Amino acid sequence: MIEKLKLRRAPLLIAGAALLAVSWSATSNAALTIKITQGIEGAQPIAVVPFGLQPGSPPPQDIAQIISNDLARSGRFSPLPASDLPSRPSDASTVNFSDFRILGTPNLVIGKVNRLADGRFKVEFRLFDVFRGVQVTGYELEARPDELRRIAHQMSDIIYEALTGERGAFDTRVAYVTELRAGETSSYALNVADSDGYDPRVVLESKAPIVSPAWSPDGTQLAYVSFEGERPRIFAQNLATGTRQVIAAFPGLNGAPAWSPDGRQIAMTLSKDGNAEIYIMDIESRRLRRLTTGAAIDTEPAWAPDGKSLVFTSDRGGTPQIYQISATGGAAKRLTFEGKYNSRATFSPDGKSLALVHGDKGTFRTAVLDLENKALRVLTKTTLDESPSFAPNGSMILYATSDAGGGALAGVSTDGRVRQELAAQQGDVREPAWSPFRQP
Amino acid sequence: MKPRELIDRFTATTLAIIVHVVALGLIVLSLDYSTPGTPHRSQAEPMKAVVVDESQVAEELEQIKKREEKKRKEEEKRARSLERDADKARQQRREEEKRLNELQRRLAEEKRQHDLSARKQREEAAKALAEVKQQRARELEELKKLKRAESDMEQRRLADEAALAVLAAQNQALAEEKRKIEEARQHADAERKRVEEQARRATAAREAEEKRLAAVAAAAAAKAAEETRKRAEAEKKRQAEEQRKKAEAAKRKVEEERKRAEAEQRRKQEEAALREQLAVEQAQLDAQSARLRDTLLAEYIGQIQATVNRNWIRPTGAAKGLKCTVKVTQIPGGEVVRVVITKGSGNVAFDRSVENAVLRSSPLPQPKDPSLFTRDLIFEFEPED
Numbered sequence: 001m002i003e004k005l006k007l008r009r010a011p012l013l014i015a016g017a018a019l020l021a022v023s024w025s026a027t028s029n030a031a032l033t034i035k036i037t038q039g040i041e042g043a044q045p046i047a048v049v050p051f052g053l054q055p056g057s058p059p060p061q062d063i064a065q066i067i068s069n070d071l072a073r074s075g076r077f078s079p080l081p082a083s084d085l086p087s088r089p090s091d092a093s094t095v096n097f098s099d100f101r102i103l104g105t106p107n108l109v110i111g112k113v114n115r116l117a118d119g120r121f122k123v124e125f126r127l128f129d130v131f132r133g134v135q136v137t138g139y140e141l142e143a144r145p146d147e148l149r150r151i152a153h154q155m156s157d158i159i160y161e162a163l164t165g166e167r168g169a170f171d172t173r174v175a176y177v178t179e180l181r182a183g184e185t186s187s188y189a190l191n192v193a194d195s196d197g198y199d200p201r202v203v204l205e206s207k208a209p210i211v212s213p214a215w216s217p218d219g220t221q222l223a224y225v226s227f228e229g230e231r232p233r234i235f236a237q238n239l240a241t242g243t244r245q246v247i248a249a250f251p252g253l254n255g256a257p258a259w260s261p262d263g264r265q266i267a268m269t270l271s272k273d274g275n276a277e278i279y280i281m282d283i284e285s286r287r288l289r290r291l292t293t294g295a296a297i298d299t300e301p302a303w304a305p306d307g308k309s310l311v312f313t314s315d316r317g318g319t320p321q322i323y324q325i326s327a328t329g330g331a332a333k334r335l336t337f338e339g340k341y342n343s344r345a346t347f348s349p350d351g352k353s354l355a356l357v358h359g360d361k362g363t364f365r366t367a368v369l370d371l372e373n374k375a376l377r378v379l380t381k382t383t384l385d386e387s388p389s390f391a392p393n394g395s396m397i398l399y400a401t402s403d404a405g406g407g408a409l410a411g412v413s414t415d416g417r418v419r420q421e422l423a424a425q426q427g428d429v430r431e432p433a434w435s436p437f438r439q440p
Numbered sequence: 441m442k443p444r445e446l447i448d449r450f451t452a453t454t455l456a457i458i459v460h461v462v463a464l465g466l467i468v469l470s471l472d473y474s475t476p477g478t479p480h481r482s483q484a485e486p487m488k489a490v491v492v493d494e495s496q497v498a499e500e501l502e503q504i505k506k507r508e509e510k511k512r513k514e515e516e517k518r519a520r521s522l523e524r525d526a527d528k529a530r531q532q533r534r535e536e537e538k539r540l541n542e543l544q545r546r547l548a549e550e551k552r553q554h555d556l557s558a559r560k561q562r563e564e565a566a567k568a569l570a571e572v573k574q575q576r577a578r579e580l581e582e583l584k585k586l587k588r589a590e591s592d593m594e595q596r597r598l599a600d601e602a603a604l605a606v607l608a609a610q611n612q613a614l615a616e617e618k619r620k621i622e623e624a625r626q627h628a629d630a631e632r633k634r635v636e637e638q639a640r641r642a643t644a645a646r647e648a649e650e651k652r653l654a655a656v657a658a659a660a661a662a663k664a665a666e667e668t669r670k671r672a673e674a675e676k677k678r679q680a681e682e683q684r685k686k687a688e689a690a691k692r693k694v695e696e697e698r699k700r701a702e703a704e705q706r707r708k709q710e711e712a713a714l715r716e717q718l719a720v721e722q723a724q725l726d727a728q729s730a731r732l733r734d735t736l737l738a739e740y741i742g743q744i745q746a747t748v749n750r751n752w753i754r755p756t757g758a759a760k761g762l763k764c765t766v767k768v769t770q771i772p773g774g775e776v777v778r779v780v781i782t783k784g785s786g787n788v789a790f791d792r793s794v795e796n797a798v799l800r801s802s803p804l805p806q807p808k809d810p811s812l813f814t815r816d817l818i819f820e821f822e823p824e825d
Contacts, residue, residue, distance in 0.1 A: 031767065031816035034741055036797070037824040039752030044793065075756055076789070104751065106796035131799030164755070165788025395757070415757040 043078035043417075044163065045105045046071060050082060051125070052090025052112035059113045059121050060145050066152035067109065067125075067159065069196060070170040073420060074160065074395055075413030080105055092126055092135065100130040107136075109159060120144050125155050127162055137162045149199055169393040170195055173435040175203075175213040175222055176400070176409060178427040189427075190224060192239065195391070195434070197409050197422030203239060211431055214257045214266075219436045223247060223257040223266060234268055236283075248281065256300045260307050260327075267291070267301035267310055278312050280327070291329050300344050303327075305351040311335065313343040322356060322369070336369060338376045344387055345369075348394045348414075355388040355397050366399045366412060379416040389434040390414075398422075398434045628687045635680045642676060736809045743805035744817070752797035754823060755789035762787055763822040764794040769815060774803035782818075794821045 111125030157168030341359025
């Protein structure tokens with residue numbers, strides 16, 4: 001649907017290349033070795049110049065601004081404020097690198113947007129290495145006006161990957177539940193928005209509460225718990241078609257669905273046998289396998305990326321803590337020991353850490369547990385965080401937190417350096433879940 | 441022996457007489473003893489004769505006879521006793537004699553023993569004497585040895601002295617040489633004096649001659665003589681002058697030679713000292729220059745480090761332990777014309793931050809000493825934490 005055309009590198013730096021070739025052959029005295037051990041840890045400076053526009057037909061979105069926000073939100077980049085830009089080139093031929101070198105900005109993004117005859121837009125962007133004076137990458141994309149935000153996120157992903165070597169996760173989505181109160185009654189909605197919180201679309205509306213949305217690994221379905229009919233049931237809904245099916249409707253509690261990485265199973269919490277326990281259901285056969293036993297409450301299962309184990313919350317030790325258990329069952333191993341409350345754990349994409357809610361003296365904050373050294377690091381300063389989930393590239397954690405207007409979406413970089421609320425939503429936002437990468 | 445017998449007999453006789461007298465006296469006194477005790481009246485009363493009973497007298501006579509008998513017996517007994525005593529004395533005398541004989545025998549024995557021990561002593565003394573003599577001989581031998589050693593030492597001492605003498609002689613020869621030089625100098629002086637004296641004497645003689653000639657010869661002769669004299673004088677003067685000049689020339693030559701040698705020696709020494717001084721100064725200069733160079737190089741590296749550190753923005757959230765090595769080429773002026781990652785960290789963001797840090801630092805600081813400029817630099821980026 002979006003055409004992507006890779007732009008060829010401009011030949012403007014032949015002179016520079018020639019100079020390099022000359023220095024290559026030049027003989028020199030013995031090299032001096034210099035150790036550099038300090039530096040300053042920080043976001044990499046980048047200049048994102050507002051895209052050039054055709055007069056008379058402005059696009060509905062500020063592409064450069066979306067890219068700039070995406071990069072900033074990641075915590076890895078520090079975009080130059082537009083007011084500090086020394087010049088605003090939109091064509092490669094008009095770039096004066098020395099302007100940006102003076103600012104010490106190593107990366108430069110320029111672009112332009114042209115309206116096509118059929119109403120679509122052609123968006124072109126280039127990423128330059130300012131110091132070398134060379135183009136790092138560049139693309140031309142065509143899209144409908146309503147696709148422009150997504151185009152911008154895709155560009156952010158390209159830039160992010162070119163500069164960090166890691167896949168970008170800007171062109172992904174988040175699911176979350178909103179509660180709208182009108183007098184005595186509340187209405188609930190399950191929404192899916194862009195990763196920056198923009199472009200929310202409702203996928204389900206209900207008078208009954210909706211909780212625990214969970215993405216299928218291919219990003220095509222959402223499982224969730226709905227209290228329609230006065231009792232909780234687990235549904236799986238196809239996002240493209242809107243059709244849904246009941247997954248679990250056992251007596252008692254049906255909750256906390258979690259898709260296995262291969263998408264064939266769903267782990268869930270059921271109390272059909274009297275007590276809240278973890279079960280694994282084979283989706284195709286609907287066969288259930290009980291994973292945990294005992295008098296304690298076991299809930300909130302989450303799969304390890306390799307699908308071989310799960311973590312869950314249990315109060316078997318007296319307080320809610322995180323335990324790990326093999327997907328084939330057996331003994332559970334306690335993972336959290338710090339504090340009297342740890343819950344809602346999810347694995348990072350690399351499986352090396354967990355995001356969880358850490359309770360301490362009445363506050364509930366988003367924290368990361370390093371599974372290797374067992375260090376727990378609290379990332380936020382808010383007081384009522386819930387439902388943390390990793391971006392599919394592991395660079396950020398999405399969570400819901402309570403602000404003055406109720407629950408809101410917020411994101412924090414995994415190193416805790418950058419925290420910000422996402423685009424304001426209507427109503428009280430809860431239970432966010434970050435989608436997987438889009439399938440190609 | 442006889443006198444002893446005589447004395448013995450006399451003693452026996454005397455004793456017998458004394459015994460008889462005593463017996464008589466006792467008879468007389470026995471009358472008074474037999475009368476009963478009556479009070480004595482005064483002496484004026486006449487003595488009255490008392491009649492005595494006849495039986496009493498006979499009894500008394502018997503008593504006396506008995507006493508006489510007893511006395512005689514006692515006398516005999518005493519004589520026998522005396523005889524026994526005499527026997528005893530004789531016996532004693534014999535024993536005495538025997539004792540004397542024994543004594544004499546013992547004395548002889550003692551004398552013999554004494555003689556024996558005396559001989560022994562004499563022999564021992566002789567032996568000791570012999571030993572002493574031997575000892576003495578040994579000591580004499582020892583003494584001889586000592587004397588020989590002494591003589592050796594003496595010889596050595598003499599040799600030493602001889603060596604010393606040789607040294608002294610050498611010294612003396614040196615002194616002699618010195619003295620000779622001095623003498624030569626003195627001799628030259630003396631010669632000069634002698635020549636002068638000769639000249640003086642010649643002059644005196646000439647004057648005398650002149651006077652004599654003046655007195656004797658005519659004025660013409662005087663003139664001729666004067667001429668002759670003048671010639672002789674001139675000749676003498678010339679000769680003297682020549683000799684003096686020769687001596688002086690020789691002296692001057694020696695002096696000059698000495699001075700020249702001294703000057704040469706001095707010059708050489710000064711030259712060597714100068715060369716040494718120059719070498720020392722050069723070494724100091726080299727060391728100073730090397731130190732300066734080191735300091736400047738450290739300063740240069742420090743400036744580059746400071747600049748690059750300031751320009752290095754390490755990516756956030758990067759793993760620990762990353763290291764990236766780049767080869768940097770700069771041109772005079774410090775402009776970085778090339779940055780090549782020679783050993784990357786494997787982390788794109790980290791490696792880019794490294795490249796950017798170097799490029800951001802262009803132009804790199806310049807060394808104070810342009811010779812320190814190095815075209816190629818290797819940077820090792822490795823955060824300390």
